[in-house]
Amino acid sequence: MLGLPLLEQVIHNKWGVYERWCTAHNADPVNCQIATVLDFLQEKLSTGTCPATLRVYVAALSACHAPVDGVPSRTRIPSWDLAIVLEGLVETPFEPLESVSDKLLTLKMFFLMAITSLKRIGDLQALSVVPSCLDFAPGMVKAILHPHPDYLPKVPFSTLHPVIFEAFCPPPFTTPDQERLHRLCPVRALQTYVHRTSQWRKSEQLFVCHGGHNRGAAVTKQTMSHWVRDAIALAYEARGHTSATGIRAHSTRGVASSRALAGGAPLQHVCDAAGWSSPHTFIRFYSLDVHVTLGSHVLESTSQASV
Template identity: 60%
Template sequence: MVQTWPRLRFADRSAPGSSGESAWGRHFNTASSPILAGPSMVLGPDFSPRRPSLGNSSQEGSPLSGGGHDCSPPTGVMEAVGVAPDGAQLIASGFSNEIVETILHSRAPSTRKLYAWRRFTPSLGRHPLVSRFLRGVLRLRPPVRSRVPTWDLAVVLEAFCKPPFEPLEEISDRFLSLKTAFLLAISSLKRVGDLQALSVAPSYLDFAPGMAKAFLHPKPGYIPKVPSSVLRPVVLEAFCPPPFREPEQQKLNCMCPVRALDAYVHRAALWTDQLFVCFGPSNKGQPASKQTLSRWITDAISVAYESSEPPSPLGVKAHSTRGMVASKAFLSGAPLQDICNAAGWSTPLTFVRFYGLDLPATPGSSALSS
């Protein structure tokens, strides 16, 4: 004998005779779900309380038993929002309440919650009128960029001349990595992605006689963020190299990027052709990602401030080194076109609009003029 599956109808919440309402109907009509408030889902008058059995009927809480509490999903708006559209579509297709409940439970509870969030969260930002409105707000009320830096380069460079960043031969791999990454960032004006692409393969890294300069090239096939920009090698010049005529020169040499790079290359476990590698015990020698390099640069600033008197700045980003260094180099007399060429900016307007900072010249800015 063919089992006739009961069809569903929609009735008003206040309609009488809803005693046969299923667990799903009770779940959707909870007062705590304002999104789904409205018509309630109940079974039609032809609904039979007898359920088709696919196994031992005496087993309580059968997966297909609408009366068993095991089939009811956890209460909560997130669950209801996620499964209501799916359930409504299945019901409109003619499936019974029992089959709908079983189909909806084909996903794990965690999957249903994630699915609900990703699928049914409103995407108002994609509406054409909303997009045009936001663009209009941006034109009428353009964001005001602060030209006051949140950190001082002089404080960081001064901290690099003492522990925990010196003596260079005795410091840990972590502090050597932080110091080298930061000095290369401020000396080259490169983005983090450009630094991550630097290679130590043969003919891609070279030191001039007497450690006066260092030449670095990116890995073969690297495409910069701005493809139209000329891909130039990174040229680092030594700062106050030996022999020293006075103690102050020896101190300033602690800020030298060539010196830090030489120490880093000889110590780092270079298991790859990438310059910067991880120093942690679990991934030592593995290529450092752009996110890792960004963290190294910001950590270098934080550690430098912790070893000094000023309080640590908040919200420091690795990208802020470009504006800081470009502004200090410009104040120290470096040609603006040379700064743009080093940073990969097509026109000086980019520096003026987005990176120029209003700051006085501070100790250490002369280290960037070259």
């Protein structure tokens, strides 16, 4: 189907194969029993379909098949709107960035890094400010970050690549819109954060506590998760909206990757950035229909900053 993002093409194609198989076997593809699905997968395996392709079939069937025994399938509708959050982050109380509180600087910076890197909270926690792990390119055109050498990733066989952030809509500006978009630049936010925290940080870990008796100390993954939820809530409030409920920090990976794919980013690039070994993981657990919310109207250039 022309015009569909690559993810939807993959699901459509695999589901079409399954539908044709069901028609030939007088089965309802949407409401059949699990035994029928297993028969289909077994036949595919017996005729030489590789395990990786079988996993894609499973993902497609999981996305399109009706709930079984009353168990609902995973929702593909985002619980919050990326467009609203980004619009909230470019105005008060998150700007001007140089004079906002340590808390608001931290929330904005961390959200932008989470949404543009697609990394797990644990991967972000492993980033460090030591010179060998953090480098700003001349002119602040990019920032290159490496995890601490002792860090063990959640997926043991994954290769640790540096996290690279490109400057977003950098100066000089020719229109007010360009200056406004630059407020979403992760390099700008990171440089401001590193400079600010250098005055009171007590840890080489990039992300540190912004207040209380632990100010400057290394932050926990639980606290970092709270930062994501707080940033979303405050951005919604800044735009005059009631914040969505049930927001999970982990959802940034699904929202950002789905938006990047919908904006034209290659599926394999999205998977590589997020650390997923195959498209199956994304399709099965993270893909979201970003076209059903205001997220379809997100700033055009958001997808360019997402991977």
